[in-house]
Amino acid sequence: xxxxxxxxxxxxxxxxxKVLIQKIKDAEMDCIFKKWDINSINxxxxxxxxxxxxxxxxxxxxxxxxxxxxxxxxxxxxxIIPIGERSDIKYIEDHVPADLVFKSFVRPIDNVEFVSTxxxxxSKAALGELRKSILVVDDDASYLGLVREWLREKYxxxxxxxxxxxxxxxxxxxxxxxxxDHEMPITTGPQVLEMLRSDEETKHIPVMFLTxxxxxxxxxxxxxxxxxxxxxKTIAKQELLDKLEEFFILHR
Numbered sequence: 001x002x003x004x005x006x007x008x009x010x011x012x013x014x015x016x017x018k019v020l021i022q023k024i025k026d027a028e029m030d031c032i033f034k035k036w037d038i039n040s041i042n043x044x045x046x047x048x049x050x051x052x053x054x055x056x057x058x059x060x061x062x063x064x065x066x067x068x069x070x071x072x073x074x075x076x077x078x079x080i081i082p083i084g085e086r087s088d089i090k091y092i093e094d095h096v097p098a099d100l101v102f103k104s105f106v107r108p109i110d111n112v113e114f115v116s117t118x119x120x121x122x123s124k125a126a127l128g129e130l131r132k133s134i135l136v137v138d139d140d141a142s143y144l145g146l147v148r149e150w151l152r153e154k155y156x157x158x159x160x161x162x163x164x165x166x167x168x169x170x171x172x173x174x175x176x177x178x179x180x181d182h183e184m185p186i187t188t189g190p191q192v193l194e195m196l197r198s199d200e201e202t203k204h205i206p207v208m209f210l211t212x213x214x215x216x217x218x219x220x221x222x223x224x225x226x227x228x229x230x231x232x233k234t235i236a237k238q239e240l241l242d243k244l245e246e247f248f249i250l251h252r
Contacts, residue, residue, distance in 0.1 A: 003029055004029045004050070005029070005030040005031070005032070005047050005049050005050075006024055006030070006032075006048070006050045006052060007031075007033075007034055007041070007050070008021060008024075008032070009033075009036060009041060009053055009054065010033070010053070010055065011035065011057075011059035012056075013033045017054055017056075019111065020109075023111040024115060024118070027118075029118070036060075036061045037065070038065055041065070041068065041069070042068075048078070049122070050080075050081065050102075050122075051079070052080070052082075052083060053081070053082045053083065053084070053092060054083045055082070055084030055085070055091075058088075060084075060091055063095065066096060070097065074156075075158065075169070077156055078100075079101065079102040079121065080096065080100055081105065081117070081118070081121075082096075082101065083104075083109055083114075084106070084107055085106065085107060086106055098153060099131060099156050102117070102121050103117055130156075132177065132248055133157075133175040133177075134151060134157055134176065134179060135159070135169065135170070135173075135175040135179070136158070136159050136179045137159075137161075137166040137179065137181055137184070138159075138181040139162060139184045143233065144161060147240075151240075151244075155244070162184065162186065162187060163184055163187030163191060163192040164186075166180075166192060167192065170196070170201075170202050170205075174201075176248070177205075177206045177228075177248075178207045178208070179210055180192060180193065181209075182209045182210065183211065183213070189210075193227065206228040206247075206251065207227045207228060208227055208230055208247075209227050209229075209230040209231070210230070210231055211231075211232060211233065212232070212233045228247070231243070
């Protein structure tokens with residue numbers, strides 16, 4: 001069985017960082033240290049299952065590094081555990097979407113509790129108890145951002161602004177549900193669905209259409225493609241959340 005791999009990222013590998021890394025290794029997990037540097041992080045990224053941000057003496061990741069991490073974590077459905085002073089934790093919370101943070105630790109930390117938390121994360125992931133992943137595909141950036149804000153507290157949300165971008169993203173990731181704009185230009189929603197259904201890797205991913213047209217003829221045209229369902233873009237936040245929860249309950 002392949003060991004789970006944790007990447008600890010910080011400004012320097014201090015004595016306390018080394019102690020934490022050894023505790024992780026003693027728990028039968030692999031662990032590496034990387035500095036707050038995009039190239040360094042990227043070089044060691046392959047095979048990483050969890051990121052730990054270790055902040056000491058006011059040393060924090062730059063916004064560029066955080067944006068890089070956010071993109072990597074979002075694309076691969078992984079999470080981060082920040083460690084630092086309360087001000088450091090707030091800095092991370094202000095810059096990193098809440099759905100990407102599994103738990104935060106204020107220094108000084110209990111290494112045994114940390115290892116227990118990591119084991120809990122991996123156990124929940126294995127049982128499918130972590131947040132469901134949803135890919136939202138829409139060429140309207142404003143609407144894309146709105147839906148993401150609505151869903152981000154409960155789900156892992158990834159976004160694509162075109163059918164081509166969605167297909168590329170799906171080449172490396174598998175969400176639990178796709179919310180797909182029906183009326184996109186160039187590569188339309190129906191065309192994207194057809195491509196997904198013709199690929200063995202994506203044919204079973206549930207798809208729900210997003211549409212701005214509510215007339216009977218348009219709705220019938222959408223449902224003729226046999227998606228799992230559809231939502232009008234005028235749907236209210238709570239109704240959308242309720243319907244998504246109902247969907248995932250029915251498809252456990």
